[in-house]
Amino acid sequence: MIAEALSGIRQELPGGVRLVAVSKYHPSSAILEAYEAGQRLFGESHAQELQAKRGQLPGDIEWHFIGHLQTNKVKYIAPYVSLIHAVDTPRLLEEISRQALRHGRRIPCLLELKVAREATKYGFQPEECDEYLSSGLWRRLEGARICGVMCMASLTQDEGQIASEFEAARGFFLRARERYFQGSDSFRECSWGMSDDYRIALQHGATLVRVGSRIFGQRDYTAGK
Numbered sequence: 001m002i003a004e005a006l007s008g009i010r011q012e013l014p015g016g017v018r019l020v021a022v023s024k025y026h027p028s029s030a031i032l033e034a035y036e037a038g039q040r041l042f043g044e045s046h047a048q049e050l051q052a053k054r055g056q057l058p059g060d061i062e063w064h065f066i067g068h069l070q071t072n073k074v075k076y077i078a079p080y081v082s083l084i085h086a087v088d089t090p091r092l093l094e095e096i097s098r099q100a101l102r103h104g105r106r107i108p109c110l111l112e113l114k115v116a117r118e119a120t121k122y123g124f125q126p127e128e129c130d131e132y133l134s135s136g137l138w139r140r141l142e143g144a145r146i147c148g149v150m151c152m153a154s155l156t157q158d159e160g161q162i163a164s165e166f167e168a169a170r171g172f173f174l175r176a177r178e179r180y181f182q183g184s185d186s187f188r189e190c191s192w193g194m195s196d197d198y199r200i201a202l203q204h205g206a207t208l209v210r211v212g213s214r215i216f217g218q219r220d221y222t223a224g225k
């Protein structure tokens, strides 16, 4: 089932778009099943859970951290995480840089934008994010590299609303690239789209889609990890 779901989604992805298989709350056995079907890129949103699973799974898996990341958890994932999707404060970016440098790394990061209509706890307001970029402070962080933006759309059936939120993020990305990342090839990722809205995301500039339940089924939040 996992293999079929994966291949169905992969067939829908235009060239250059990558699928992050979101495996949070699913056991390592499910991840292994996806791995055996060729998937190498997985997303997790809890540092301890990721830590435990990584130890049980093949070493060539690329792990993305997709959820809210507390600054005191950065150290656990800094040695190996290949992209942090949801950087929502300058302080978090600074800590990522600090921890990355301890391992001689520079960790790719995305800035999380608040574009949804509902009040969400995390993310930068677009104006706030633009202010931070224009401050240039991030340029001194040698252990973190800003590679693009990430967002989550409103939880709604209104596809027009979702599309307009992805477009807002896309517009932000394009302007930021023009203003702050001229001549840089690494600022290129747009992370949006989940199980229920990745098709819309694909029409609005996504380069990374984060799909969980459509691949692995419903998450069981009560089961032990």
Ligand SMILES: *Cc1c(COP(=O)(O)O)cnc(C)c1O
Residues within 6 Å of the ligand: 022, 024, 045, 066, 067, 193, 194, 195, 196, 210, 211, 212, 213, 214
């Ligand atoms: C859980 C999660 C997803 C995947 O959600 P599904 O609806 O299961 O596809 C994507 N992005 C983030 C940030 C998540 O926390």
